Amino acid sequence: MSKTNQEKKSSLGQFLIGLVLVIIIAGWTIPTLGIFVTSFRDSKDIYGSGWWTVLPHKDLVKSDEIELPSDTDPDTPITIEGVTASFDEWRQGQTLSDGRTLRWYGNKRSRKIEVFQEKWIGFGANLTLQNYRDVLSGGEVSYQDAQGNTISRQGNNFTDAVLNSLAVSIPATVIPILIAAFAAYAFAWMEFPGRRPLFIMVVALLVVPLQIALIPILRDYTRWGLNGTFVSMWLAHTGFGLPLAIYLLYNYISTLPRDIFESAYLDGATPFVTFVRLVLPLSIPALASFAIFQFLWVWNDYLVALVFLGDKNRVVTSALAAMIGEKGQDWHLLTSGAFLSMILPLAVFFGLQRFFIRGLMAGSVKG
Amino acid sequence: MDHYQKPAVRILILAALLILTAVVLAGGFVLLQNMQDSKILMTLFAVIWGLLSVALLYYVLNAVAQSMPRRIRSVTVAIVFAGPAILILFWALVLPTLRSLRLSFMGASGLKFVGLKNYAFAFTDPIMLESFRNNLLWMFFGTLSCVILGIVIAVLADKSKREKLIKSLIFMPMAISFVGAGVIWKFIYAYKGEGVNIADIGLLNAIVTAFGGQAQAWLLIPFWNNFFLIAIMVWLQTGYSMVILSSAIKGIPEAINEAARVDGANAFRIFFSITIPTIMPTIITVTTTVLIFSLKLFDIVRVMTGGNYGTNVIANEFYLRQFTYGNSGQASAIAIVLLVVIIPVLAYNLREFRGRKTLK
Numbered sequence: 001m002s003k004t005n006q007e008k009k010s011s012l013g014q015f016l017i018g019l020v021l022v023i024i025i026a027g028w029t030i031p032t033l034g035i036f037v038t039s040f041r042d043s044k045d046i047y048g049s050g051w052w053t054v055l056p057h058k059d060l061v062k063s064d065e066i067e068l069p070s071d072t073d074p075d076t077p078i079t080i081e082g083v084t085a086s087f088d089e090w091r092q093g094q095t096l097s098d099g100r101t102l103r104w105y106g107n108k109r110s111r112k113i114e115v116f117q118e119k120w121i122g123f124g125a126n127l128t129l130q131n132y133r134d135v136l137s138g139g140e141v142s143y144q145d146a147q148g149n150t151i152s153r154q155g156n157n158f159t160d161a162v163l164n165s166l167a168v169s170i171p172a173t174v175i176p177i178l179i180a181a182f183a184a185y186a187f188a189w190m191e192f193p194g195r196r197p198l199f200i201m202v203v204a205l206l207v208v209p210l211q212i213a214l215i216p217i218l219r220d221y222t223r224w225g226l227n228g229t230f231v232s233m234w235l236a237h238t239g240f241g242l243p244l245a246i247y248l249l250y251n252y253i254s255t256l257p258r259d260i261f262e263s264a265y266l267d268g269a270t271p272f273v274t275f276v277r278l279v280l281p282l283s284i285p286a287l288a289s290f291a292i293f294q295f296l297w298v299w300n301d302y303l304v305a306l307v308f309l310g311d312k313n314r315v316v317t318s319a320l321a322a323m324i325g326e327k328g329q330d331w332h333l334l335t336s337g338a339f340l341s342m343i344l345p346l347a348v349f350f351g352l353q354r355f356f357i358r359g360l361m362a363g364s365v366k367g
Numbered sequence: 368m369d370h371y372q373k374p375a376v377r378i379l380i381l382a383a384l385l386i387l388t389a390v391v392l393a394g395g396f397v398l399l400q401n402m403q404d405s406k407i408l409m410t411l412f413a414v415i416w417g418l419l420s421v422a423l424l425y426y427v428l429n430a431v432a433q434s435m436p437r438r439i440r441s442v443t444v445a446i447v448f449a450g451p452a453i454l455i456l457f458w459a460l461v462l463p464t465l466r467s468l469r470l471s472f473m474g475a476s477g478l479k480f481v482g483l484k485n486y487a488f489a490f491t492d493p494i495m496l497e498s499f500r501n502n503l504l505w506m507f508f509g510t511l512s513c514v515i516l517g518i519v520i521a522v523l524a525d526k527s528k529r530e531k532l533i534k535s536l537i538f539m540p541m542a543i544s545f546v547g548a549g550v551i552w553k554f555i556y557a558y559k560g561e562g563v564n565i566a567d568i569g570l571l572n573a574i575v576t577a578f579g580g581q582a583q584a585w586l587l588i589p590f591w592n593n594f595f596l597i598a599i600m601v602w603l604q605t606g607y608s609m610v611i612l613s614s615a616i617k618g619i620p621e622a623i624n625e626a627a628r629v630d631g632a633n634a635f636r637i638f639f640s641i642t643i644p645t646i647m648p649t650i651i652t653v654t655t656t657v658l659i660f661s662l663k664l665f666d667i668v669r670v671m672t673g674g675n676y677g678t679n680v681i682a683n684e685f686y687l688r689q690f691t692y693g694n695s696g697q698a699s700a701i702a703i704v705l706l707v708v709i710i711p712v713l714a715y716n717l718r719e720f721r722g723r724k725t726l727k
Contacts, residue, residue: 020523021527024516025536025537028537028540028602028605029536031551031570031602032540032551034555050568050570051568164406167413170410170414171417174414174418178418179452179455182448183452185448187449190441190448192446195445195449198453200720200721203717206716207713208460208706208709208713209682212467212706215466215699215702216466216470219466220458230399231396236459238459239458240460242452271444272444275448296541300543302545302546317544317666318546320544320547320550321546321549335554337550338547342542345543350542353535360607
């Protein structure tokens, strides 16, 4: 008896846990789903209805129009199809007993009534790739707003932004890894003066806010004529990424067994050869962890790109941010641009999640 | 490899290698500057050149170090290995800290000494006080929500059959940029204005009106708009705290929970008396990480409101001071304030590090 009670209780518990989880997951996925769906909708539809209306639902669908006689006085109560109401009430819409809804169209002079009927809609989705074509293009693009007016805009040339982002992120990921791996190996397995204080410096730099470095580095770049160049981004991201890279790789490389270094030394291998032939291949998991970390960080970075690249060579984040500023209501372009900026990091993330989480764990500085 | 060569030949080879490295470095740079027209070609070239020149640099420097007398050879090799990283760290982070400190005592263009004027600005200007208040809101409510939600989701997901899927979905926003998240949430908060029969396209307003409420321009409501921005950070960062806390929870031996259950403790009792105390060190780690994060936060505010309508934060004011008002003195003072706030965490990290037996 008591056992069945226990079971009942736990199955209720399971149900509640499931319910809470479903609500949380809905909160975490629906925002992204919203812009994903919107990016494929026709621009005219986006301004006329919420993105969730692509799902099957009951809605009022216009079925007919009634022209009122031209002598109808909108300032007195008007009777249509047996219902009497004032102009304002007609404008809000009146539902008849047979389920039809009648609504005054436009201003008082139009004297036009639209008839709506509740129907199940949303089975045939009106989806398009036009938004993506428009946002990628650098030329003139035009679209229709909610009222059906055609609006022309300069395209955002997102193609260029994606290429710029690649040109920034790939070298800014690979270069610090190599430099950090050499340094981590030296810290872990070599003797040199200042080794301990220098490593303590690396640990201290892990949490230094990069705002502190932006102005002095910007001054250097101005003096060297590097502002707006890709090299400036590689250098800056290398500098900002190095503390974490050295720390992560040190933690990994220092745990490699001492034996392999001793036997390599006995075989007459120089440290350089040992590093290239042994340390690098053995450290691939740690290298991959940091690579994903750094790639996502550089690709998603906005502040560093804003400061050093400015409006020259816009990367995806700054192109998107500029779009929000200039065309805050052009949701068809904003959503498709936002989704374009997410495809690559999401692919990297889902493809290599295991490595990413490992890096995250090792990176959280704890005792 | 060249142990048997005569010294003169060896020096000649080294000199040639050094010149080659310099040519590859400089030539590649010049070439790159002239390639801005073809993006694809440039990206490819940049990757190859970047990697090649770094590898070449290490190879040549190592060759030089190997040719040193045996007595100093191992130290030289170590310097070659660690040196470039140390140099870059000094240029990119250590020296800039000192230079920012110096600039923070200088005027707008960094030429005239103004004493503590910039700090007086940083601590008394109304816009700075507003930013401090908002940053406190971010740090308190943002961090609290991230950590509590992270624990709750980690514990609940642990009891579910689809744990991996659930965690992936909560974790996913970590891969999205703050700017991208800005678009996502701006769309949720979208407000179309007053009027008859205007369909809401923003999800939040649609929900509110469906329950009989009034549609709002959420980001313009004084004070509370901060919380609508903080929600974005919670959405982005909860995945991080969940993943770290989840692995700590999984590290608790099942035997302890079992023993508590035998003693008659229910799920809540186990959670508060065993789970929470055991993972406390991890909770502290996660909390400090998210705290620092919310202190430095810039992108969300910049993109969503630009710091207007009472939502400004310190990092955004830093940006505005430098790039809108062109006042590097005030901007540097703000950066120094950010650093000073972080110093306790920095000191804690160092103490933890000294406690460990690394680098004996």
